[in-house]
Amino acid sequence: MSQPSSQPHPRPGLQPQRTSLAWNWTALAGLGLLGAVVKVAADRSDALTVTCAAIVVAHTLLVAACSVVRAHHSGAVPPRRLFVVAYASTVIAGLAATASIAPSL
Amino acid sequence: MSDTRGVPDPDSGGDTGTAANTGGPTGHSWHEQGDEPDYRFTLANERTFLAWIRTALALMAAAVAVVHLLPRLDIPGARPTLGALLIAAALIISVYAYPRWLAVQRAMRTGGNLPRSLLLPITAGVLTIAGLIALATVFL
Numbered sequence: 001m002s003q004p005s006s007q008p009h010p011r012p013g014l015q016p017q018r019t020s021l022a023w024n025w026t027a028l029a030g031l032g033l034l035g036a037v038v039k040v041a042a043d044r045s046d047a048l049t050v051t052c053a054a055i056v057v058a059h060t061l062l063v064a065a066c067s068v069v070r071a072h073h074s075g076a077v078p079p080r081r082l083f084v085v086a087y088a089s090t091v092i093a094g095l096a097a098t099a100s101i102a103p104s105l
Numbered sequence: 106m107s108d109t110r111g112v113p114d115p116d117s118g119g120d121t122g123t124a125a126n127t128g129g130p131t132g133h134s135w136h137e138q139g140d141e142p143d144y145r146f147t148l149a150n151e152r153t154f155l156a157w158i159r160t161a162l163a164l165m166a167a168a169v170a171v172v173h174l175l176p177r178l179d180i181p182g183a184r185p186t187l188g189a190l191l192i193a194a195a196l197i198i199s200v201y202a203y204p205r206w207l208a209v210q211r212a213m214r215t216g217g218n219l220p221r222s223l224l225l226p227i228t229a230g231v232l233t234i235a236g237l238i239a240l241a242t243v244f245l
Contacts, residue, residue: 019148022155029162036169043173077147080136083154087203090158094196097165101172101192105185 023067026086030060033093037100052100059093062086135207139214150209157202157224164195178242187238194231198224 034056041053066086070078172188201224208220 015145015148019151019155022152026155026159026162029159029166033162033166033169036166036174040169040173077144078151083151083203083206086155086158087199090161090199090202091196094161094165094192094199097169098192098196101169101188104172105189 020067020071023063023070027060027064027067030056030063030093033097034060037097040100048103049100052096055096056093059089059096062089135211135214138211139216142210142213146213147210150206150213153209154202154206157198157205160228161195161199161202164191164198168192168195180238180242180245183238183242187235190231190235190238194228197227 034053037049037053037056041049063086066082069082073079168188168191171184171191175184178184205220205222205224211217212219
């Protein structure tokens with residue numbers, strides 16, 4: 001008598017929203033790096049650290065834009081370009097962060 | 106809102122799940138191989154990629170903070186060592202995140218085994234060493 005009916009999907013609307021939120025958290029994590037690099041740039045104000053801070057600002061804006069685009073694609077598989085942009089900008093931000101601390105290492 | 110199902114690849118025509126690569130020579134690109142996986146797995150893979158990116162960003166911020174914002178530590182060379190360790194781990198993770206996402210996506214499409222990840226032992230090892238150095242600076 002127990003119906004072996006197909007189990008309902010666990011609230012299909014939730015997964016895309018969680019993924020969209022994950023993009024927002026990633027943009028927020030970028031803000032943490034931004035804060036640290038901008039503080040260093042404000043303290044030292046040499047060309048290298050200011051350039052690195054500008055790169056990290058660009059990265060934060062890019063990932064924030066990615067999260068907006070991702071929210072627009074909610075419920076669908078996003079374009080692969082989104083991953084490439086987030087990936088490339090993170091690697092470049094990492095290189096900028098490395099450059100900003102390299103003189104002190 | 107209502108359309109929450111996985112959207113099939115634009116290049117694969119028609120129904121979800123039936124877009125198999127018919128074995129023809131045209132499907133050489135990874136996103137044309139195999140079947141479109143359950144959209145929940147695709148989204149979980151996307152979130153894992155983002156989690157690695159966040160980890161990398163956090164490690165970068167920690168490295169900058171350690172090198173520039175910490176006061177001088179008692180152990181000579183501890184600060185630059187810690188900073189170099191953290192930024193190296195951040196770079197490795199950020200470089201490796203996308204290839205890992207791609208490999209998992211490809212494995213899910215073709216029904217193969219998920220690839221083993223070196224990121225987990227690397228991250229765990231680096232964080233353990235960083236923690237030990239931090240502990241040593243506190244107690245020595």
